[in-house]
Amino acid sequence: MFRTAEKMATKSILAALVLLSILGTSAAKPWGLKLDYYRSKCPDAEAVVQRVTYQYVSRQPSLAAGLLRMHFHDCFVRGCDGSVLLKSPNKDAERDAIPNLSLRGYEVVDAAKSALEKKCPGVVSCADVIALVARDAVSVIRGPYWPVPLGRRDGRVSKALEVFTNLPSPFANIAVLKQNFLAKGLNVKDLVVLSGGHTIGISHCSIIHNRLYNFTGKGDFDPSMNPSYVRTLKKRCNPNDFATIVDMDPGSVKNFDSHYFNVVAQKKGLFTSDATLLDDPETKTYVETQVSTGGSSFARDFSDSMIKLGFTQVLTGKAGEIRKKCAFVN
Missing domain, CATH: 1.10.420.10 (Peroxidase, domain 2)
Incomplete structure (x- = not known):
């Protein structure tokens, strides 16, 4: 059975303490991310993502590796901005690059985003959804749990060629x-x-x-x-x-x-x-x-x-946008 509310509350408290120990009490401010970013705008955001992720990963545990990899691939190209999710009619977006053709789990991100749009339309970014889904997927298979500061915004640019110059290669020394x-x-x-x-x-x-x-x-x-x-x-x-x-x-x-x-x-x-x-x-x-x-x-x-990875070149404030659908710019 998935974690009870009491266990999750304990996890959240411990997560906050871990984050503070890593970044310091004010270190998250320059990036504009914080653990309670959606407290007033969409208080159930994390619970919604967690529920959807559990529904998918509990049935197909191998998705955990795919979702973790997607977050990694997203952050290494243009930062953690959800650009790996964008589709291009010319097939020249990040997801069309050879290293990303084997990425799995888009349907989980889309389902979580769709659930969020019904509850809090236009509030939660796809970039935040990827970060949360990766954490929750690993947690479902009893892996580590880490705090995910939120407030990322979505990028509007996605170029396949940038994948080769930024993503670490399996052939690299x-x-x-x-x-x-x-x-x-x-x-x-x-x-x-x-x-x-x-x-x-x-x-x-x-x-x-x-x-x-x-x-x-x-x-x-x-x-x-x-x-x-x-x-x-x-x-x-x-x-x-x-x-x-x-x-x-x-x-x-x-x-x-x-x-x-x-x-x-x-x-x-x-x-x-x-x-x-x-x-x-x-x-x-x-x-x-x-x-x-x-x-x-x-x-x-x-x-x-993973906490450090999640801060990579994030867009915050008025940069980027909050996509309505993760595969397309608004």
């Missing part, structure tokens, strides 16, 4: 990833912590084909991968298979936990961007610490980094 995250105000710890979101992710054979069969153009596999794991993956992904699904966190893909770091430590990270976490002293130390402590700090660290 640690130096490039650090640059990607720094450009968004996120540090090295945030990089390794948020990579832990792959604990519930899936991918396809197409993304790892070169790592298995032609890493240097000589028909070899990536030497940074565990050879036994390469053999296992080859049994699942034959040379001509680009569609079969592969778990990011084999053995624990349905659980939001720290097992992902065990996988990385064993050199079984699916992407180059996972494997390269062992190439930097700080990220490697974090990986090893989570392995040795059974992930004692991961839930807390993930919550902290």
